[in-house]
Every structure is written in structure tokens, then in C-alpha cells.
Amino acid sequence: MKQLTIISGKGGTGKTTLAACFAVLAENKIIVDTDVDAPDLHLILHPTILSQEEFSGAKIAVKDKNKCTKCGKCEEICRFNAIRDLKIDYLRCEGCGVCVHICPEEAITLEDKPTGYIYNSETKYGPMIHARLKAGMETSGKLVTEVRNNARKISEGGSYNLIILDGSPGIGCPVIASLAGTDLALVVTEPTLSGLSDLKRIVGVAEHFKIETLVCINKYDINLKNAQEIKEFCEEKGIKLVGMIPFDPEVSRALAQGKVVVEVSNGPAAQAIHELWDVVSRCLFHSDN
Amino acid sequence: MIISVASGKGGTGKTTIATNLALSLKNCQYVDCDVEEPNGYIFLRPQIQESKTVYLPVPHVHLEKCSFCGKCAEFCQFNALAVAKENILIFPELCHGCGGCMVICPNSAITEENRSIGVVEKGKASHLEFVQGKLNIGEPMATPVVRAVKDEIDEEKIAILDASPGTGCPVIETISGSDYCLLITEPTPFGLYDLQLAVEVMRNLRIPFGIIVNRWGEGDSQLEDYCLKENIPILLKIPFSRDIAMLYSKGIPLVQAHPHWKANFLKLFEGIEERLGEATHHH
Ligand code: SF4
Ligand code: SF4
Numbered sequence A: 001m002k003q004l005t006i007i008s009g010k011g012g013t014g015k016t017t018l019a020a021c022f023a024v025l026a027e028n029k030i031i032v033d034t035d036v037d038a039p040d041l042h043l044i045l046h047p048t049i050l051s052q053e054e055f056s057g058a059k060i061a062v063k064d065k066n067k068c069t070k071c072g073k074c075e076e077i078c079r080f081n082a083i084r085d086l087k088i089d090y091l092r093c094e095g096c097g098v099c100v101h102i103c104p105e106e107a108i109t110l111e112d113k114p115t116g117y118i119y120n121s122e123t124k125y126g127p128m129i130h131a132r133l134k135a136g137m138e139t140s141g142k143l144v145t146e147v148r149n150n151a152r153k154i155s156e157g158g159s160y161n162l163i164i165l166d167g168s169p170g171i172g173c174p175v176i177a178s179l180a181g182t183d184l185a186l187v188v189t190e191p192t193l194s195g196l197s198d199l200k201r202i203v204g205v206a207e208h209f210k211i212e213t214l215v216c217i218n219k220y221d222i223n224l225k226n227a228q229e230i231k232e233f234c235e236e237k238g239i240k241l242v243g244m245i246p247f248d249p250e251v252s253r254a255l256a257q258g259k260v261v262v263e264v265s266n267g268p269a270a271q272a273i274h275e276l277w278d279v280v281s282r283c284l285f286h287s288d289n
Numbered sequence B: 001m002i003i004s005v006a007s008g009k010g011g012t013g014k015t016t017i018a019t020n021l022a023l024s025l026k027n028c029q030y031v032d033c034d035v036e037e038p039n040g041y042i043f044l045r046p047q048i049q050e051s052k053t054v055y056l057p058v059p060h061v062h063l064e065k066c067s068f069c070g071k072c073a074e075f076c077q078f079n080a081l082a083v084a085k086e087n088i089l090i091f092p093e094l095c096h097g098c099g100g101c102m103v104i105c106p107n108s109a110i111t112e113e114n115r116s117i118g119v120v121e122k123g124k125a126s127h128l129e130f131v132q133g134k135l136n137i138g139e140p141m142a143t144p145v146v147r148a149v150k151d152e153i154d155e156e157k158i159a160i161l162d163a164s165p166g167t168g169c170p171v172i173e174t175i176s177g178s179d180y181c182l183l184i185t186e187p188t189p190f191g192l193y194d195l196q197l198a199v200e201v202m203r204n205l206r207i208p209f210g211i212i213v214n215r216w217g218e219g220d221s222q223l224e225d226y227c228l229k230e231n232i233p234i235l236l237k238i239p240f241s242r243d244i245a246m247l248y249s250k251g252i253p254l255v256q257a258h259p260h261w262k263a264n265f266l267k268l269f270e271g272i273e274e275r276l277g278e279a280t281h282h283h
Helices: A015-025 A073-077 A098-102 A140-155 A173-179 A193-208 A224-237 A249-256 A268-286 B014-024 B040-044 B071-075 B100-104 B143-150 B169-175 B189-205 B222-230 B242-250 B261-282
Strands: A002-007 A029-033 A048-055 A058-063 A108-113 A116-123 A126-133 A162-166 A184-189 A212-218 A240-245 B002-006 B028-032 B047-061 B081-083 B088-090 B110-125 B128-135 B158-162 B180-185 B209-216 B234-239
Touching: A002 A015, A002 A173, A002 A268, A015 A029, A015 A162, A015 A184, A015 A268, A029 A140, A073 A098, A098 A108, A098 B100, A116 A140, A126 A140, A140 A162, A140 A173, A173 A193, A184 A193, A184 A268, A193 A212, A193 A224, A193 B040, A193 B242, A212 A224, A212 A268, A224 A240, A240 A268, A249 A268, A249 B189, B002 B014, B002 B169, B014 B028, B014 B040, B014 B158, B014 B180, B014 B209, B014 B261, B028 B040, B028 B143, B040 B128, B047 B088, B047 B143, B071 B081, B071 B100, B100 B110, B110 B143, B128 B143, B143 B169, B169 B189, B180 B189, B180 B261, B189 B209, B189 B222, B209 B261, B234 B261
Parallel strands: A002 A162, A002 A184, A029 A126, A029 A162, A184 A212, A212 A240, B002 B158, B002 B180, B028 B128, B028 B158, B180 B209, B209 B234
Antiparallel strands: A048 A116, A058 A108, A116 A126, B047 B110, B081 B088, B110 B128
């Protein structure tokens, strides 16, 4: 069983588009959307939800007004400014429990905070696990881990040989959770100035966790000079640049219709993605033989 | 006045709006709160004059006082401590810095030490004041850095806060306390879906907000129908154009290449002022 995580450092670089294409092109795979903050893969793969679970990845302090004597000790000790005017702000509370401990009246308890939903679904390309974090909820890292656990459960006993993970943007906790223990990271970047700076940071993260990394440039022909710079950066770092996808209006056309570009087009982008998948799958399964 | 710029999703043009709006205003401060991937500097090219390290307290256990009772590890909600036979393991990346283990230890064996998790940088970009935060690589917790960035907000100025993408904790930290929030979206099914999540957050936080549509012209009318139905104002539309994409890829602000855009951003700001005036008037 191999795991491939597709990441980008930043949203909007075409990560989900590629994940969807790979979901179509790969065999015997499970598809996982770990972008729990803004999951989009379901908008192109149209899964049928088989079951849904509520997820509580965090605790929250809850106060019993009747027991509270308004001594203010909780407010004083909370380092997150989550208690103001004796009221607990559920968006700020990190669920650390210090107030529970300090309260002389035992007026505060820690309770589970429902933070999101996990969906076990089926698409025409195989099983898919995705989730939705409730707006403004933290611990997306834990939710990502839980989503991945669900995928692992499904993989047991099945004939699957690959898990494709659509990673989350950024370099923070959800990304780290989507990278942990994966076999290969594919970074999707764009030839913009911010693209290069984001690439450097995300490559740093992958390096930090010692994960083999490949890079592909989406819309490389929008700025050939920057594409060249990305190429040089990869050479310098000894990272394989495995794909150059041209700007192709067919991609946004397919997206706007909620379709996967390799399903509906044989244009330049679709062809480049076919080639990219050949290389990526070879990298994934090569180390076995 | 604090105006934050957010989007349900990355890549919608948030930084374009935030930087161009900041460049169009007088007496303004651009504050990049996207501490995981700050990009505003690429367009504003500031001169950094000051840099402050952001610290988070983590426990330090004095083993000579420790009785290995395990109370600290039991208390910690984030599994940042583990007590072994005659040693204590601390996982600094997991520690939220709540100070609870120190409070709970019966032997006063725990003190705190500062751990650097990022940096706040301040400078100038021509007439603009510039602030940005950077989270250290491999560090999972962005919120404390965002908090440190927000400490630099100058209340005498118009502060434009560039939030990170999504609707997660760093975004909430950024936009809470804003007078107004601009939500950037695209006229596609994705744009609409992500926008709906962002709108939910705005309504939870009770922050007045309006929409800016980027790459206007390609997509469908679903977005407009939604805004109309939900009574959400669309404040500005930026057309889909290869020229604007090229400028972006080169890190050139729109208002610099096409000064007539300044008027659009000024009008946008005046529109916000007016809306806020109305809001205070009605309540
Ligand atoms: S609570 Fe104090 S004495 Fe007990 S294991 Fe922790 S550090 Fe040691
Ligand atoms: S300070 Fe809080 S989060 Fe950090 S180790 Fe102690 S109890 Fe855990």
C-alpha cells in the first residue's frame, strides 16, 4: 500500500484538479480529501455519501452559571483571553483545562466540542473519504488524521494499492498531518513569484519530515522566466521536476462543469497530466522492485 | 479602522485585493496575517526595519525536584508531556503554552522557557506601513504568531489585514475584531461553495462583510443569484484577464501598472465607510 500526498503550499494552484485526475487514472485506489478547511474534491468527483460521522477533535470549557461565584480566577489564569466578563468565548477557548483546575467552585468542566464531520463515500472511481470542518473550528490536524484512519480501515482487506491524498494548503498543522507517513509528496506550483516562495516553504516542510518530494509546474507557460527559476531551484535542491502542465482553458471549462479534465478533454493540459501520472506512478511503485 | 481581507480558499486573489487597496489609501497599514505563506511583500517590496521573535512558553521540568508522579502529563490536553520511569519527554510542537502543567505540579518542578515559533517584521513600502508575520517551518501553530502580528496594528491608521486562506483558526484570529471584512471569491462552483463556508463564519462572528469577485466574466450567474438571495453586497468585480494574471506572476501591483484602478479601490473603500456609517446609524 502506497500513499501519495498532493500539496501546494498555497491554494488555487490546481492541486485538487490533479488529485481528481489521478483518481481517474490510477487503479485500485482510495481517494482522500484532507483539505478539511475547504474541501473541494467532491465538487468534481461527485461522491455518494454512504455514512457520516460527527467528529470531536477538541474539548471546550463549559461553565455552570449557578455554581459560579464570580471570583474571576478563571479569567485571570486563562492565557488565551477566552474568558472575558466571566463568559467563555468558544472560538478562543483551546480546551486546555486550566480554568477547570483553578475554579474553587468546580463550576467549569471540559466537554467534547463537535468540530466536524467525516464522510465515507463511493465514487465511480473508487471509495472516497472526505470531511468538513465546522466553520472556525481548530484541530483540523486531528481531523485530517482521523480521515486518514478511515481510509486505512477501508484499505484493510481490500485490494487497494494506493491512497491518494489531496493535501491542504499552507504549511501548518493540517498539512503536516496530511504528510506524516506518506510515501511521496507531489508539490504543485505555479510560475508566479509567490509560487516560488511558497514552493520553497513547502519543500522545507517535506524535507523536515524527510518525505521524498516531486514537483510539477502548473500553467508553466504563463511566465517562462519564473518557470525557469523554479526549475533551477529544483535542480539545486536535487528535487525531481516531473511535470510541466501548460495553461489550457479546457481545465477551467471542465472545472466549471464539475468534471475532471482528463475525462472530457484530450487537450494539451490533459496530455501533460497523463504523462505526469506515468512518472509519478513509476516513482511510487518503483522502490518496491 | 480595521478591514480584513479573507477568502474561503487560497488562490482567489486575496493578496491582490489587500495590497492594491492598501496602495490606494492614504494613512494606511498593510498587515499580512497569512503567517504560513506571507505573499504581500512580493508586491509591496517593503524595507524591513524591525524584526521581533515570537515566543511561546513551553514547560521545562527540573528533574531533581520531580517525583515522576505523572500529574502533568495526565493534565495536558495536548499530549505534550509524557512521563517515563525516571524521565519526562516534552513535545514542544504540541504544547499550546497554557501553563497548566506548571500550575498542577505538586513539587513545583516545572518552570517555563520561551521557544521561538516565528517572527514579526515591520517596515515601510513607500508611504505604506508594512507588517508581516512568519511562522517557522515545521511549526504547526500559526495562531500565536497571528496574535503577535495583530499587536502591531496602529489604531490611528486604516489597517488592511490579509488573512490566510480557509476558515480555520488562524483566519478566525485574524478577522475577529475587524470593522469590516472583504470576502474574495471567483464565479465558479468552487468559489461559491467556499464562499458559503466563509459567509457562515462571518455571520457567526457578526462582522459586516461584502464580496469582491475576482476573474469575473468566465463563470456562471450562480454566485450573483446567491448574493442576491442572501442580501450580500457585491462591492467590486475584477475582470478575468491574461494581463492581470501576468502582472500578478511578475509581482507588479495592479494599481501601479494601471493607475486608473486606484479610483476603483478608493470607491470600494468609500463604499465600506458608507455601509459602516449606515450600520451605526441604524443601531
Ligand atoms: S507533575 Fe511535577 S512531579 Fe509530577 S511528574 Fe510532572 S513534573 Fe514531575
Ligand atoms: S503548558 Fe499546557 S499545553 Fe504545554 S505541556 Fe503544559 S499543560 Fe500541556
